Amino acid sequence: MPNAASAEPTGRRIRISLPAEGVSAIADLVEDDAPNTSAAIWDLLPLRIRAIHDIWSGHLVLAHLDNKVQIDPENVLTYIPVPGDIFYYYRPARYFSGSPYGRSESAELGIVYARDTRPQGPRGPEAVNLFANISTGLEDLARACEDMIYSGQKELLIERVD
Amino acid sequence: MGRKIVFELNGTRAVAEMHDEEVPKTCDAIWDILPVEGMSIHANWAGREIMLHLEGDKYLQLPPEGKKSHGGLAPGDINFFFRAPGLARGKQAAYSEQMRRGLSEFAIFYGDPAGGGLAAQDPTRRGDTSRFVSTKFAHFIDSPPEFLKKCEEIRHKGLQKLVVKRLES
Numbered sequence: 001m002p003n004a005a006s007a008e009p010t011g012r013r014i015r016i017s018l019p020a021e022g023v024s025a026i027a028d029l030v031e032d033d034a035p036n037t038s039a040a041i042w043d044l045l046p047l048r049i050r051a052i053h054d055i056w057s058g059h060l061v062l063a064h065l066d067n068k069v070q071i072d073p074e075n076v077l078t079y080i081p082v083p084g085d086i087f088y089y090y091r092p093a094r095y096f097s098g099s100p101y102g103r104s105e106s107a108e109l110g111i112v113y114a115r116d117t118r119p120q121g122p123r124g125p126e127a128v129n130l131f132a133n134i135s136t137g138l139e140d141l142a143r144a145c146e147d148m149i150y151s152g153q154k155e156l157l158i159e160r161v162d
Numbered sequence: 163m164g165r166k167i168v169f170e171l172n173g174t175r176a177v178a179e180m181h182d183e184e185v186p187k188t189c190d191a192i193w194d195i196l197p198v199e200g201m202s203i204h205a206n207w208a209g210r211e212i213m214l215h216l217e218g219d220k221y222l223q224l225p226p227e228g229k230k231s232h233g234g235l236a237p238g239d240i241n242f243f244f245r246a247p248g249l250a251r252g253k254q255a256a257y258s259e260q261m262r263r264g265l266s267e268f269a270i271f272y273g274d275p276a277g278g279g280l281a282a283q284d285p286t287r288r289g290d291t292s293r294f295v296s297t298k299f300a301h302f303i304d305s306p307p308e309f310l311k312k313c314e315e316i317r318h319k320g321l322q323k324l325v326v327k328r329l330e331s
Contacts, residue, residue: 052317056276058207122209122274149206152320 012042013161014132016086016111018051018154021144025137026161027086030130034075037088037131041109042160044069051111051156053148056121059083059114061145063156065107076127081119083142084134085112089119089126096123109158113142165193166329167300169270171202172312172322176305177329178240181298185228188242188299195220197327202270204316210237210273212313214324216266223266226295235275238302243269246293268326269296272305272313 012031017024029038044065051063060081070090081087086109093105110119110128119128134141148154164182168175180189198220205211216222223244235241245265316322 053204053206055205055211055317056207056209120276122276124276148320149203150320152316153318 012038013135014042014045015157015159015161016134016137016141017157017159018141018144019157020154021147023137023140023144025084025134025141027084027132027134029132030075034129034131037071037074037129040069040071041088041131041158046157046159048155048157049109050153051145051148052153053145054110057110057119058117059142059146060110060112060117060119061148061156062089062108062110065109067105067107069107071129073127074129075131077130079118079125081112081117081128081130082133083112083114083117084138085130086110086132086134087112087119087128087130089128091121091126096121111141111145113138113145164300165189166303166331167193167196168325168327168329169309170325170327171309172315174306174309174312176302176309178238178300178302178305180300181228185297185299188224188227188297191222191224192242192299193328195222197325198268199323199325201321202313202316202324203321204313205269207276208269209271209276210314211269211271211275212316212324213243213270214268214326216268221266223264224295224297225292227297235271235298237271237273237275238305239271239275239298240300240302241269241271242295242297242299243267244295270313272302272310 012029014027014029015024016027031038049063051061054060054062071088089108089110091106119126164180167178167180182189198216200214202212202214205213224242247264
């Protein structure tokens with residue numbers, strides 16, 4: 001059974017930081033399995049955006065991108081991300097029926113920082129594009145991510161590691 | 163008509179009616195500990211839910227009562243939730259010393275609960291129900307948009323003070 005998270009890194013890496021917390025981690029892009037997503041996200045960097053804790057999925061934080069960042073499904077991993085996985089997710093307008101979700105288009109990045117996590121929305125699991133996995137620094141980053149449950153959103157910085 | 167309770171959060175308030183006929187013992191036990199105040203925390207599995215942990219002399223360990231409420235949650239529902247010690251791991255257990263003994267809380271669904279979440283598959287929800295209790299004991303009858311917005315803001319701002327008290331007639 002293929003496991004995208006364990007795929008060998010092909011070279012390009014990104015740094016995930018929470019500057020106010022003084023923590024950062026390095027992630028390897030999973031370019032073999034998600035070349036389009038990896039390239040699209042790489043082209044956006046550096047990104048300085050607000051991260052907020054998820055309320056449906058467990059131990060993950062998410063950050064909203066400009067909704068114009070629309071990437072086709074690729075390397076979708078619905079049920080079993082592992083800690084350190086980073087994914088892209090896009091929900092078009094009217095994807096759900098009813099208010100408020102039926103109106104809300106959203107392009108997002110998600111960072112899974114601990115076990116017992118499954119990307120999902122108000123109606124259950126969602127397919128996401130897994131495009132990177134954290135190789136170093138997850139422990140400190142995870143601590144700061146979980147703190148968002150208690151202290152609210154934080155600024156997130158994503159940069160290329162050249 | 164059930165007894166009514168008030169929720170005060172950041173200058174806003176909502177009123178709920180207790181399900182006195184369906185779950186009288188649970189309602190009595192909760193009524194007896196009111197008022198309760200503490201820092202409310204947002205759910206990270208259950209969707210649009212905030213929680214208020216019951217600690218110290220407000221701690222409750224109640225048996226199941228009434229119909230099994232899980233699986234039938236709706237916006238506006240307020241549940242008493244108890245999870246026995248040893249059924250949780252991770253840093254969330256460090257939120258309070260009380261949680262190391264067991265989790266006792268009000269689960270306040272200000273919007274949609276998770277539909278097919280991990281929590282719905284929690285194995286502790288099967289079998290020995292004394293280790294896992296989720297009793298729907300009240301429902302909002304007046305929850306203005308500004309109150310719901312303050313609930314949602316806990317995601318963005320972090321823990322917020324919540325007061326739950328009796329609405330005396």
